[in-house]
Amino acid sequence: xxxxxxxxxxxxxxxxxxxxxxxxTWGMRRGLARFQIRLGPNRVGPxxxxxxxxxxxxxxxxEDISVANADxxxxxxxxxxxxxxxxxxxxxxxLGPKGSIFGIDPWVAxxxxxxxxxxxxxxxxxxxxxxxxxxxxxxxxLLGGLRSAAGLVGYELALGVALLGPVLMVGSxxxxxxxxxxxxxxxxxxxxxxxFIVYFIAALxxxxxxxxxxxxxxxxxxxxxxxxxxxxxxxxxxMAELLHWITASALIPTLFMAGWHAPFGLPxxxxxxxxxxWLVFIFIVMWIWASWFRTRYDVLIRFAWGVLFPVALAWFLxxxxxxxxxxxxx
Amino acid sequence: xxxxxxxxxxxxxxxHMFSKPVTIPYPSAPVPLKPRxxxxxxxxxxxxxxxxxxxxxxxxxxxPAYAIYVEPAENDPENPxxxxxxxxxxxxxxxxxxxxxxLCEEACPTGAIVLGNEFELADYVYADLVYGKEDLLVxxxxxxxxxxxxxxxxxxxxxxxxxxxxxxELEGVKYE
Numbered sequence: 321x322x323x324x325x326x327x328x329x330x331x332x333x334x335x336x337x338x339x340x341x342x343x344x345t346w347g348m349r350r351g352l353a354r355f356q357i358r359l360g361p362n363r364v365g366p367x368x369x370x371x372x373x374x375x376x377x378x379x380x381x382x383e384d385i386s387v388a389n390a391d392x393x394x395x396x397x398x399x400x401x402x403x404x405x406x407x408x409x410x411x412x413x414x415l416g417p418k419g420s421i422f423g424i425d426p427w428v429a430x431x432x433x434x435x436x437x438x439x440x441x442x443x444x445x446x447x448x449x450x451x452x453x454x455x456x457x458x459x460x461x462l463l464g465g466l467r468s469a470a471g472l473v474g475y476e477l478a479l480g481v482a483l484l485g486p487v488l489m490v491g492s493x494x495x496x497x498x499x500x501x502x503x504x505x506x507x508x509x510x511x512x513x514x515x516f517i518v519y520f521i522a523a524l525x526x527x528x529x530x531x532x533x534x535x536x537x538x539x540x541x542x543x544x545x546x547x548x549x550x551x552x553x554x555x556x557x558x559m560a561e562l563l564h565w566i567t568a569s570a571l572i573p574t575l576f577m578a579g580w581h582a583p584f585g586l587p588x589x590x591x592x593x594x595x596x597x598w599l600v601f602i603f604i605v606m607w608i609w610a611s612w613f614r615t616r617y618d619v620l621i622r623f624a625w626g627v628l629f630p631v632a633l634a635w636f637l638x639x640x641x642x643x644x645x646x647x648x649x650x
Numbered sequence: 651x652x653x654x655x656x657x658x659x660x661x662x663x664x665x666h667m668f669s670k671p672v673t674i675p676y677p678s679a680p681v682p683l684k685p686r687x688x689x690x691x692x693x694x695x696x697x698x699x700x701x702x703x704x705x706x707x708x709x710x711x712x713x714p715a716y717a718i719y720v721e722p723a724e725n726d727p728e729n730p731x732x733x734x735x736x737x738x739x740x741x742x743x744x745x746x747x748x749x750x751x752x753l754c755e756e757a758c759p760t761g762a763i764v765l766g767n768e769f770e771l772a773d774y775v776y777a778d779l780v781y782g783k784e785d786l787l788v789x790x791x792x793x794x795x796x797x798x799x800x801x802x803x804x805x806x807x808x809x810x811x812x813x814x815x816x817x818x819e820l821e822g823v824k825y826e
Contacts, residue, residue: 353671355663357671357672612659
């Protein structure tokens with residue numbers, strides 16, 4: 321019975337995420353258009369709201385072309401890996417207090433090792449990118465995959481070490497505990513401001529968004545790792561990419577801004593406050609996307625190893641000293 | 651690269667976000683045109699109703715694209731069509747050849763042929779794009795295709811542009 325409920329919750333979450341993905345493509349195009357003083361897609365349906373449906377129909381009915389040089393099995397597997405693990409990461413994010421949605425807990429999994437699970441899922445999703453780059457049998461794809469691998473070594477380390485400070489402070493890897501701790505003691509974004517910034521920058525690199533979107537780099541690499549993909553296989557890469565954005569925008573508030581708890585003592589409504597914080601981060605990422613340049617990937621690696629990682633490590637040691645001097649986590 | 655310039659970039663895009671989009675959703679909203687936009691030609695009339703065109707063919711001579719054909723005829727003194735000795739019995743402009751340069755307008759000694767602002771000339775058949783006198787004279791509103799559609803649907807011709815004012819050379823033309 322427990323498994324059945326978990327499976328049903330998972331299904332609902334997946335459908336919700338796919339719906340969010342579909343309308344994020346619309347919102348993203350409309351939003352970016354506004355940043356560029358354009359209108360964006362507004363022809364299909366009122367305000368262009370049916371555009372995602374038209375896009376889906378188009379993608380499904382496109383001919384599915386394979387590449388002669390491709391390693392067939394891996395070529396097929398890569399988009400699936402990318403897409404599956406991008407979905408998986410959202411499962412542990414709590415959307416509200418226990419039993420708040422018709423007596424059901426608004427999360428799919430309540431893991432004691434939540435943050436480790438998060439890293440595992442995020443890391444595995446990037447395997448999809450390497451594998452597609454390697455299996456496509458095209459040098460553009462290979463270069464895209466290579467860049468992704470090279471970047472990963474840099475930013476993942478900073479991403480991981482940045483979270484050590486908050487984890488030490490809270491004394492738990494469980495996301496629910498982290499959220500509840502923040503409701504009592506205040507936002508971790510204030511307690512842990514330097515690593516919050518480090519985590520945000522590394523998260524931008526992880527979701528492959530400007531200024532670190534060199535994995536795709538249309539201008540130089542014709543689309544990078546996804547060059548040789550089309551039809552639904554391309555769409556699953558696209559989905560994975562946007563799902564990383566969706567997940568990271570929900571994760572940053574959860575980890576650093578008290579998640580579903582209302583700020584400034586406002587009334588608590590499950591999902592609503594997390595949704596508002598999520599929207600804020602979706603907007604910030606889009607804003608950065610519309611404004612900034614793309615860095616070279618060696619610049620990111622130097623930045624990640626030379627600035628992000630030392631800052632995160634130093635802050636971790638400082639937090640560790642502070643926690644130890646108080647005799648354990650708060 | 652500095653934090654200041656990154657912040658400045660964010661400021662610029664945010665400012666853009668709150669400004670009016672430059673996009674004109676053309677078929678559903680009119681295009682704002684400058685009054686001197688070179689569009690479809692108009693054959694103007696004098697205030698007393700006589701045609702200005704005297705059938706001299708100077709426009710045809712000036713036309714770099716050989717788009718104009720004029721066939722003059724003598725005016726009946728009792729019932730004149732134009733203010734001069736002769737008038738244009740046939741006046742045709744091939745809109746497929748025309749490059750909308752306005753040299754006909756410059757060559758015209760009486761100011762009869764003037765380039766108006768209408769530009770929605772697309773049509774299905776080549777022959778329909780040869781505009782005769784009845785299509786060019788000042789009272790006609792809309793291109794052949796627009797007028798045909800208006801006739802079929804029973805609605806008035808809807809022009810897809812707006813001009814701040816109609817320039818005085820286009821005597822008697824009204825764009826609504």
